[in-house]
Amino acid sequence: MPPSTGDHPALHEALAAEDHRTAAGRVLSVLDVFDQDHLELTLSEISRRADLTLSTAHRLVGELRDWGALERTTEGRYAVGLRVLELGTLEPQMLQLRDVAPAYLADLQSAVKANVHLSVRDGHDVVYVESLQRHSGAHVLSRLGGRWPLHTTATGMVLLASAPAAVRQEVLASPLKRYTDHTITDPDTLRRMLAEVQRTGVAVLRETITLGTFAVGVPVRGPSDRVVAALSVTLKIDGSLTVHQVLPALNATARALSRALGTATPGTSPSRPLGPSVRPFAV
Amino acid sequence: MPPSTGDHPALHEALAAEDHRTAAGRVLSVLDVFDQDHLELTLSEISRRADLTLSTAHRLVGELRDWGALERTTEGRYAVGLRVLELGTLEPQMLQLRDVAPAYLADLQSAVKANVHLSVRDGHDVVYVESLQRHSGAHVLSRLGGRWPLHTTATGMVLLASAPAAVRQEVLASPLKRYTDHTITDPDTLRRMLAEVQRTGVAVLRETITLGTFAVGVPVRGPSDRVVAALSVTLKIDGSLTVHQVLPALNATARALSRALGTATPGTSPSRPLGPSVRPFAV
DNA sequence: CCCCGGCTTCCATCGGGCGGAAGCCGTCGG
DNA sequence: CCGACGGCTTCCGCCCGATGGAAGCCGGGG
Secondary structure: OOOOOOOOHHHHHHHOOOOOOOHHHHHHHHHHOOEOOEOEEOHHHHHHHOOOOHHHHHHHHHHHHHHOOEEEOOOOOEEEOHHHHHHHOOOHHHHHHHHHHHHHHHHHHHHHOOEEEEEEEEOOEEEEEEEEOOOOOOOOOOOOOOEEEHHHOHHHHHHHHOOOHHHHHHHHHOOOOOOOOOOOOOHHHHHHHHHHHHHHOOEEEEOOOOOOEEEEEEEEEOHHHOEEEEEEEEEEOOOOOOHHHHHHHHHHHHHHHHHHHHOOOOOOOOOOOOOOOOOOOOO | OOOOOOOOHHHHHHHOOOOOOOHHHHHHHHHHOOEOOEOEEOHHHHHHHHOOOHHHHHHHHHHHHHHOOEEEOOOOOEEEOHHHHHHHOOOHHHHHHHHHHHHHHHHHHHHHOOEEEEEEEEOOEEEEEEEEOOOOOOOOOOOOOOEEEHHHOHHHHHHHHOOOHHHHHHHHHOOOOOOOOOOOOOHHHHHHHHHHHHHHOOEEEEOOOOOOEEEEEEEEEOHHHOEEEEEEEEEEOOOOOOHHHHHHHHHHHHHHHHHHHHOOOOOOOOOOOOOOOOOOOOO
């Protein structure tokens, strides 16, 4: 960034493209430097990645550490702290879903013997709220809190199809990131598929993220029939199961889950869902 | 807080106990107002609870919302955003554990038919990283990211027993919060129990949080035999199972999990744990 | 030995965060 | 109908504390 402006110290002001971040923005910049590929960073790395002077980074990191937002690893590097996780679990949608959903997901999984996902929409992304892997240990792509663009996953398509028209237009107008040869990147195709999803209530996406798999997604509705989440099953393309074979179980589970959610909101204080009405395929 | 200082406006300065928070501190104050019992708040509630003027709260909340740390509910209130959850899942210990642990926990659970917990230490608290409930739907006490003081849970005792001496002394010197009649609140008793845990490698706590249940905890070790987590089983007191009946399975699972973790660290880049060596009670 | 990179502490300055105030909106009650 | 109220949003001038430069510390390596 600062490649010898030394020659003309006079114009360093002009070139240095002032920093218009607010104090709060700088704090968030620090948090922003951590991602999947940067779990642990030294202070100087943070300062570089966040584009903050070392002294500022030092002070902010210190305050964040005191609060628990960051923690110091044994090797002296910094990482996101458990306090952030604790705070994150207070997100209301996800809190409610994680309360009732696991049982339904487990039943569905044992019925179809495949990976099962429950997701909600956050802006233009789909976020995993709960997932069950067939052979646990492969949490790779579907980590809790994991994000994908809406157009790349079955649950994303379901959520996009039922999102406010404004959101749909924004997504259709924005560049559609490609992950495989089969990722749908053409707005017109996407528009057509969305219409189809709206008509049928089911989204089927083939190899849009991972080659060799396809996913089937359906909506989960909360009180007043609003779509609050999406449920999906991911299958191997050369596997034994077809869309039509899993669809009944998927739909039944989604509807049972919807019913369980629907009962939860009349009272403002979450009036215990009592017994999860009907759980198809219950053990 | 401001009970009619109006009479003597002159001394409002003196009484008003200046606010020594930094800008970053105020940002964190805003996040701090959200907890288990305050999932959604209006702007004014936030401003009151965080002790910020309305205009300041307004601006900070706006910035946090733009970043995704907060979101606006349909009713116009504010809540923690999914971005926080996403960030929280980057916490390294928890990330590694959640990658490999689920399979082991599932095996253990199906072997003992009881609730199973995996926890790590964060300061003077124990934090749940993963848990399996016998009858799903009762995630109540053991929500992911949930916190308890170290002296109140079986996993906490295990982690405290293996924590640096400094931590142990701090906890022993601090007031030990009581939850039930059986919560251990006497430092001397705690010290004795810790010694016992260190000697035997097992912690058994009866009704220290919830009446009618007891829990058995054992350490989980990572590379270089450092204790990185604790594994526990929670049983009904009048149930059929005794400590001695679950201990073998618990120990075997903890050791298998330790081995799986141990293999993961030689290379600095997490060199895939390949196959989870031996999983006792595997299905 | 010195140099280098990373970290920590200190301090004067100045820009932007702060809070007061005014105005907007919807709701309730007289 | 109007007025009061609570909650929210916007605006703006002042002052203070965040900022970043600089100096000093530590450890490793050439």
